[in-house]
Amino acid sequence: MKRRILALLMAICMLVVLTLLPSCTTSSGKKSAALFEVPEGGYDGSEVTITFYHTMGQNLSTVLDAYIVEFNKLYPKIKVEWTQVGGYDDVRDQISTEISVGNQPNIAYCYPDHVAMYNLAGAVVALDNLIDSKITVTRADDTAEILGLTDEQKNDFIAGYYNEGREFGDNLMYTMPFSKSTEVLYYNKTFFDEHNLKVPTTWDELEQVCAQIKAIDPESIPLGYDSESNWFITMCEQLKSDYTSATGNHYLFNNETNRNFIKQFRSWYQKGYLTTQKIYGAYTSGLFTAETGTRSYMSIGSSAGATHQRPAADAEGNYLFEVGIATIPQSSNSNRKVISQGPSVCIFNKKNPQEVIASWLFVKYLTTCVEFQAEFSTASGYVPVLKSVANNPTYAAFIGRANGGAYVSALSAKVCLEQQDAYYTSPAFNGSSKARDQVGALLVKCLTGDDGGDVDAFIKKAFDDAIAECEY
Amino acid sequence: MVDSKNSWKAWLYLAPALVLLLVFTVWPIVNTLRMAFLEDYSGLMEKGGAVFNFGIGNFLKVIQYQRFLNCLKTTALLCVLTVPVSTVLALLISVALNSIKGLQKVLQTIFFLPYVTNSIAIGMVFAAMFNIVGSFLGSENELIVTAGIINNVIEFFGGSHVNWINVGSTYAANIFVMVVYIVWKALPFKILILLGGLQSINKQYYDAAKVDGTSKSRILTRITVPLLSPMIAYVVITSFINGFKEYTSIVGIFGENMGPADDKGRLNTMVGFIYDALSSNNQGRASAAALILFAIILVVTLINLQVSKKRVHY
């Protein structure tokens, strides 16, 4: 039977080789995305259905539905159908499969590395011609707008968020920011006030505060940092050292500066100053809100997760301690950098250019509509992508309530608004998420590993290995 | 036996299965072969108009991966450890279940329960059982918030806690946890199959043995196991095949990191490797790895079949 199976396999192999050979030619290359040609006249008012993939929970899709209704008052013939597709990775996997048979949606939530992957097939519309278009479009309420963005609209976007769309190495704009979050420093304000501690603004100050806290409460781990990857990438940005590049040699993070900050963090870790989610083995917010035993007094985590950083309330609704929120520590106050996260949206190429235009009109509506951004941000805990949302009465009232207890989300949003010049985004390419994963694992390894007596050699080896993994 | 002019009948009976298999299994396999021999093939890049060279580059790339041998080792180790343990345990439970009267219904139902327990819940509970929450670098700043249920039990009996899956844990400890988890997951299916088999064994064999005063262990090895051998063979062969395709269990315990936090990918397996390639849309490399895996499983299965041919009694 064995011989028969082998014979069968051989036969199949031969067959495949034979069918393949004629179709084989040399040369392989990546299709460069052509700019979208805006048809003359822009949107022709025809009836189109556009699909939108996102990951919104029910409370957010309710907000979305309300604004689809508003949008349809302007463009009644554009029908928007959305699908909630699990998490971000699910969206990526689904769309990359769909692209292979030309079945992709019109609009999707995206992270930059997803777009880089879709662009292997040249599937994402470069938005530049649409953004710059001066064609006038008439709306159903007899008002008109230009198809593109006005200068006013462009300038209203928070620069760090808007520029993310251009991080693909070809200087074309592929995504529009939709809803954003960042990292902030949560601290136990009650404890800080009681012991007269200063909220650290730099990493040097952080080290001092950690030492002071350790002296007051030796059982504590003063700082919990949620995301190892964010920490590494943010340090590269703050120190102006290389991390990755969208073109040429992608993986550049193995350098002296980076190895040095890692070495410093290692010494802090060994003094018991800090932990991270993966090292700790649970959410660091759980450590921050712990009521007894080991706890932390500072926690760096997503600005959208503020309610997780708040301790439990007692029967009267009083919280165990008051939460303070500040910008994360910096390397130098002249080069302030905090990460920008959260979904953007991209538009996919379709045979019918009217679908692309209709998609653009909808994306433009959602990203530039102050009321939508305000309401969506209030509901989600994310921050709006437009500066002028701060002046929106509803949103201003929301921010006005900010405190370290019941309205901790508002407090977090307030801190985000104050640091809007500091946002950065990283270069995007197919594999950029691999680099992100690798530097996170690298940080954990370098902080906790056994150095065998030579710490520099140990760290160097770990960096070399991480680069090798990325480049594979 | 049956005259061979009836063979058209066999093909008729097999037709629905074969048609479906041709469309949804054989064609994908042929397509896999195509992708495996196109260097750095990516479905998205092909859609974008790229043309790929024909060659064995994908296979070379897979074999040259620095952790390829490691993936292979982990996969094989898990297989060799879990298959015998889970099969023997399932056999013992089935035999025990078959031998009792009181509570039999309740216990049988309990052993079916994992089918209705969602896999997310199972992964979470196992991770929580072995997870140490805290900071534990050296004895000086070891701060354990909770050591996990398993360690609590060990400490209760006077032992000291073991770092199973966290930062600084050993490969042996990681493998131990995976073996426990995989055996747990494999048990219900095997019990179901073996119990089904046991209950169709004619009671007369046992009656005869008992009248003869044959000892229990002798009944097990001389009557039960031989009569059950087709089912055991089925269970062993399929669990080897599934064992070589192990991936989700490791994600369940260690997450996408596929290893303790300080050693990403330490427990990566062959299928994990394939997933990594797929998620960066490198189907060429994924296909090549899948074919290598296929070859390995084929060899193991042929050995299994050869062994079972000698040992299985029909």
Added chain:
Amino acid sequence: MAETNRVIMHEKDMSKVKSNSKVGGVFGKIFTYVFLSIMALIILFPFYWMIISSLKTLEEYRLSVPTFWPKVVMFGNYAEAFTAGNLGRLFINTVLVGVVSTILSLVITVISAFAFARLEFKGKNILFAGLLATMMIPGELFTITNYGTVTNLGWMNTYTVLIVPFLVSVFYIYLLRQNFLQIPNELYLAAKVDGTSDLKYLWKVMIPLALPTLISITILKMAGAWNSYIWPRLVANDEAHRLITNGLRNAFTETTGDVNYPIQMAAVALVSAPLFIVFVFLRKYIMKGVSRSGIKG
């Protein structure tokens, strides 16, 4: 009833034989029960965990030190799961897909296993080995090709696409063939001499004898429909055809991308309950089928 009586009578005889021959039987019994109880507890633990997680608040779920009983019992999670998850529709879809695909799959499995176990034809062994070989390729690789196939067939967002592609399981054919092989060939040859048709023979002899295995297959297939995730999400993710796992996964994602596990667990428990009841019900059938098996019938 007559059969049950026969079994009881038979057991009485046996217990007499046993008590005569064995003194250590009591000890053996105790050992058996202790062993089974420990294993049962281990098996039960995750189930218990699912239930208590479903009753926790999200804050409590996220604590570093897991609690073994919820501090505040949140029965409200169940109500929220039911409304937020739109469970009714998901449930009907899943049952429909599960039942139809199980029935069709059983038919195909039975006739294929019959052909492999009882009929002789050229290339039988190599074909069977070939089928076994297909089990060895990780199914993930099939997804992309199959996705293309069903799109070309125009099956997107239909029940067909959820049912047809996975009707044939080489696993089940193999399992049933093994079972059929145990039934002596003489029965089939005798039936042939009597002029009984294949289908009648299958229906009257083979199926009753292989009932436990068929029920096992039913359970596995139903559980499969309950747990399938990747394929349905890809090919039928519209309101009308969405299945339960997809619905569950989608409905409880928080804005931060985190999953609200307590509510998800509540939903899982809710949708598991009917399946669990079906199991308890089927267990009786297994027993019945088993007591009827045995060659002399």
